[in-house]
Amino acid sequence: xxxxxxxxxxxxxxxxxxxxxxxxxxxxxxxxxxxxxxxxxxxxxxxxxxxxxxxxxxxxxxxxxxxxxxxxxxxxxxxxxxxxxxxxxxxxxxxxxxxxxxxxxxxxxxxxxxxxxxxxxxxxxxxxxxxxxxxxxxxxxxxxxxxxxxxxxxxxxxxxxxxxxxxxxxxxxxxxxxxxxxxxxxxxxxxxxxxx
Amino acid sequence: xxxxxxxxxxxxxxxxxxxxxxxxxxxxxxxxxxxxxxxxxxxxxxxxxxxxxxxxxxxx
Numbered sequence: 001x002x003x004x005x006x007x008x009x010x011x012x013x014x015x016x017x018x019x020x021x022x023x024x025x026x027x028x029x030x031x032x033x034x035x036x037x038x039x040x041x042x043x044x045x046x047x048x049x050x051x052x053x054x055x056x057x058x059x060x061x062x063x064x065x066x067x068x069x070x071x072x073x074x075x076x077x078x079x080x081x082x083x084x085x086x087x088x089x090x091x092x093x094x095x096x097x098x099x100x101x102x103x104x105x106x107x108x109x110x111x112x113x114x115x116x117x118x119x120x121x122x123x124x125x126x127x128x129x130x131x132x133x134x135x136x137x138x139x140x141x142x143x144x145x146x147x148x149x150x151x152x153x154x155x156x157x158x159x160x161x162x163x164x165x166x167x168x169x170x171x172x173x174x175x176x177x178x179x180x181x182x183x184x185x186x187x188x189x190x191x192x193x194x195x196x
Numbered sequence: 197x198x199x200x201x202x203x204x205x206x207x208x209x210x211x212x213x214x215x216x217x218x219x220x221x222x223x224x225x226x227x228x229x230x231x232x233x234x235x236x237x238x239x240x241x242x243x244x245x246x247x248x249x250x251x252x253x254x255x256x
Contacts, residue, residue: 082201
């Protein structure tokens, strides 16, 4: 088993699970900046549990994560993350109980012939314009965020930064970029969102 | 899963409350059991400490 060590956390990887990459590191770093002790945090689509495990290793928080890929569920659990197997927010109560909701969505524009077989497709496939999962997330997220709660969303320039900010605006969410990194043919950004 | 997870778990179909039935647990966690929604008359399994909240037709 291959283990990644990062900022006091040790994270196991697994087959058929998205491998932590530049996007995961950027999001974990940004989340560490925003997160404070005592917060109640939800991560949607945790994958290996990388971001969640890094937060737990450095902050005194309550964190739960969701994930649909059974291999990722098992992997995240082995990494000490309290994970629920469900589609996005489906198995979670709408009682506005989270201070931060974190999402590293499938954000790549994906045509039918670019889909990958099996569960791993869920990690990449953002639909034709890369924003399908993000639209679904933004429709729902306000049911789960506490007052003054914060959304942390990772996307790529390939997803369309302005378009994503517009989707957030349509749902009454104020957005701003809090971290960014150039990465060969794309730029990765972390968008912070707050309900206004 | 820890029992305090019940505070946030909902039926994925009706979003209502669930009833926890424990089959096996240790001092910290529920290892196996079910989560029951009386409105939908549906059971969601807990296996190896992980609640599976997929609707029955999507469950493996």
